Amino acid sequence: MSTLSADPYRTSLRTVADWGLVAIAVLTLAALALPVGALGGAPVGWFGGMMGGTLAPLFLIGVVLAVVAGRSAPKRVWGAWVELGGVALAWLLPLHLLNEGVDLSAGWGLWLFLVAATLLLWRVMGVLAGVPGWTRSVVVPGLFGLGLLVGWEVLVRGFQVPAILLPPPSRIASALAAHAPVLWDDFRQTVLTSVLRGYVMGCGAGFLVAILADRLPFLARGLLPLGNLASAIPVVGIAPIMVMWFGFDWQSKAAVIVVMTFFPMMINTLAGLGNSERIQLDLMRSYGAGYGRTLVKLRLPNALPFLFNGLKINSTLALIGAIVAEFFGTPVVGMGFRISTEVARMNLDIVWATIAVAALTGSGLYGGLALLERATTAWHPSMRRR
């Protein structure tokens, strides 16, 4: 007769030890044997530079302390926050070394150490992603983005990638600050004028025509195939034509946006209008509701998830449309104009700053619509809390 082992749930070696932490420790120990970088051509080790002035050992001790403290925290989540501090400290080390003038491109000990720190971050994120509320919905994605930015910064500066190929984020940020007035003018021209007007016109027209097409089936039959055709039209083909038709100012950009956004909105609205259940329509009929009341009280609310889908797709399409259209003629302002002229002048900092503005604007528009959707269609099954 065999006796039950101390932990009946321990079925394999997997649970004997915290293998993830073991891997991190092994990596870190291996890293200690390699240099962290080079000063004036001579390699600098982890401890050799104590008198030479690198503070690497202090960072190392800080990280080890954070991990030990995190392990002994009474709650796993508190431990994760402490370990996160350790990760932050680890990633500050290369920035510190760069400021000291250390060449990191040969510092394989440092890179190995950073790989270990990234594994630690992975573990921390795994824990935090399980915490409901703001931690899961905001902090985790935020940390993820921040991690990417820091990684970008350290890798680009550490390996001395030429700024003309890829500048570090800090340089883009300072370009953003330095060129703020120009960027604001571009933003006003492209987003607040062209995109907003074109978007409202395109989405509005798509919505209204969809309602019409829903009443007149021949219109839907005729327009839907055109929708496929229109979605295949290349912006670079249509934009110069619109500039010829409507001139250099916002009107031509709005026209391009209308062409791009009309059909997605129309198709989504039509699908949404068909989304009401038979029984709901019977309900409205049995209480004597006519076309108009059924539309307003039943079919449009039912179509809301589809409408938001169209609006969200179009928010990014509109921005791309306006920027590309500005390549083909514009008053001397606008994000597309800025990109096309400054690339030619090799002023890549401001190009990257413009790209950053465009990316932020696009995600801002999309995010705003997503929040609005959440607020208005909380009843829909797709909005159920996961």
Add this chain to the structure above:
Amino acid sequence: MRLLVSDLTHRYDDLTVLDGIDLTLAEGEILAVIGPSGCGKSTLLGIAGGIVAPTSGSIRVEGEVPDGCLNPITFIFQDFALLPWRNVEDNIALVLEHHPLSTAERRERIDDGLRRMGLSEFRKALPKQLSGGMRQRVGIARALAVRPAMLLLDEPLSALDAQTRELLMDDFLDLWRREKTTALYVTHNLDEALRLADRVCVLSRRPGRIRELVTIDEPRERRQEPSAQAHLAEVRDRLWHLMKAEAQMADREIARA
């Protein structure tokens, strides 16, 4: 309100679903319609409610409507037909919104419906937060808010579990004890028909014809008592005998199709 159906036939394209239906529903009477699936029960209800136009034949309603009636012929649906973005009281308000009622009157009708269905504390809940039985109670409260003269019930309990079904049958009995609303009750459940109906109309398989109209002599209030069981069992046997043959044939036809 009375319902008079004569020589009613309905076709969907080539498919005849109802054939020569003659039926009279007396004032305050509850008529259950049973029959195999696909025999046109729901179509008959749709025609009676005016949301399906019959191919031929006539259908008429006669008689007086109660005071304050806004929608004389009112449906209660199998899947409740609640609007998911409206809470309980707004779902009831939906059917009052296009009538020129004073705010107080509207309030009163909604509150009355909520109270009678025991929903007062759930008035702000969304349908997805309610159980199936509660959702159907909202459906009933919505129907009552227009003070209907005739109820058309389309398998109102078949989406619910057995206990909830019992509870809601009690609610229906209570409702009909208080107001003598005429009702056409489509079901495929014999027990519901035996508990609730004055008469049971057995439809044949498609094309639906009336096989038989069976009167249940026992008064509704006494049907739960032991003395009534012998008679009810007799009626049940008869109904089941009629249903069984039709259901078996319909099954085979579906298998062949």
